[in-house]
Amino acid sequence: MTAISATVPAPARRVSPLGGMRNTFTLTWRSVLKIRTNMEDVIGLSLQPIMFLLLFTYVFGGAIANGSTHDYLQYELPGLLVMTVVFATLGTGLMLNQDITSGVFDRFRSLPIARWAPLAGAVLGDMVRYLISVAITIGFGMILGFRVTTNALSALADCLLLLAFALALCWASALIGMLVKTPQGCRPSGSSLSSRSCSAATCSRRPAPCRAGCRRSSRSTR
């Protein structure tokens, strides 16, 4: 438009990649702030791994691992870490969906920011949530008697691999969150996906002792 006065800079034509990164970090900051204010989410996040640990170690563990709950804890905890993170990714879709239905996303989209920043910011912020649930699972596991038998470096590498896995997986949840109409809709579709895959995992039923246990129990009923 010719009427723009010469002394005032014209609006920028596009967002620079650096600007996009800055937008992303601002929105990550927002997600992290929300974890702090939303205590229900934090409680839910920590309760799930604790329940899983107790359930698998003391309820199933006794039967599966021939009475030695400690052996079973050593075996199951890494698997439970994966399960915990899988469930935590459900929150990603839920929160994105809340942002969309409440109109917060529209506000973001009407701002001159990188188009990918709201999504990237939400996912990056959720990495912090995953980190919390991983820390709680390992911490509580240690209280129950779990010990790292290799070294700190491998344990750390394992956690990083876990976060990379979560980062890859949360996009599926994000997609559900974008497609489903209401936040309530995120739960069923997301959790059916993850609970199926989790119950099929071998971490919850150690192959050999389980077979032995089954044999024993079937013999006793004969």
Place this chain on the structure above:
Amino acid sequence: MGHYGHMRYDATANAIEATGLVKRFGKTTALDGVDLAARQGRVLGVLGPNGAGKTTAVRILATLLRPDSGQVSVCGYDVLRDAHQVRQLIGLTGQYASVDEGLSGTNNLIMIGRLLGMPRADVRARARELLARFELTEAAARPAKTYSGGMRRRLDLAASLVGNPRVLYLDEPTTGLDPRSRTDVWGMIRELVADGVTVLLTTQYLDEADQLAHDIVVFDHGRVVATGTPDELKAKTGGQVLQVAPADSARMAEVTALMTELIRGDVGTDAENGVATAQVGDSALVRHVFRELDDRGIELAEFALRKPSMDEVFFTLTGRRASEDDSGTRELEGSTR
């Protein structure tokens, strides 16, 4: 000053220009060839019942939705080709307050400022200034989910002003607000306009459009059914409104029957206030009605001729009441009068 700063444009130009907007969702046509223009530094009121296409139009103007056809420019920038530039010039306040409920008032504003690329120190100062202006300083540190409806709307308005927009879209900014909060929001809109901001305001409340808008477009079923200043629209409906109230409310039926007979038009009665109203095109009729009433010895509490209200204008233009499908908000509207 950064890219979020003030920019000067030709004051005679239209800040918003839309021509031939069409938008379909599946089989429903939300917009069916809409033209509208908002003058620089003025308030354009977009009026219409629920589902008339007001929100769809705002979403297109705010770059949130792509029209199926038609052209829109904001301050000379095309909303499709130059969307990024348009976003640097606009502020948007949605129909449902789009603040982040999990964040405090201050953090909501800081987030927007940071997203706009404002320096950290400026952002804090701007947030404080806006919170003070919208009387939210005391609640600034509380999460927005603890706010009342009116506070949330004010925060939403503040959030859309962080970047000093040249064009502000307000999509039903006072829907669901109590009368006092509505008057507050009106005052704030007037201040913004005094600062030279162009405002596009959608509303179901006719008195709101009457109070604030310099120009009005009336939407119905995705089409523009009328445009003009509030006075022009009132003149367009033809003639004036005769308002008669008998001193003795028992004679109300008699007055109504007489007016119906003489004017040969619709006579509206407001039983609660004991007033009968009818549109009259010919002033000779007014004298006729007065003489007849006098002859029959009906004492009058009120006999007045006035311009039609926006409500009556809307009824004439679209054949229905502005918010007949929304009885809750109508009650609210009535309470401000």
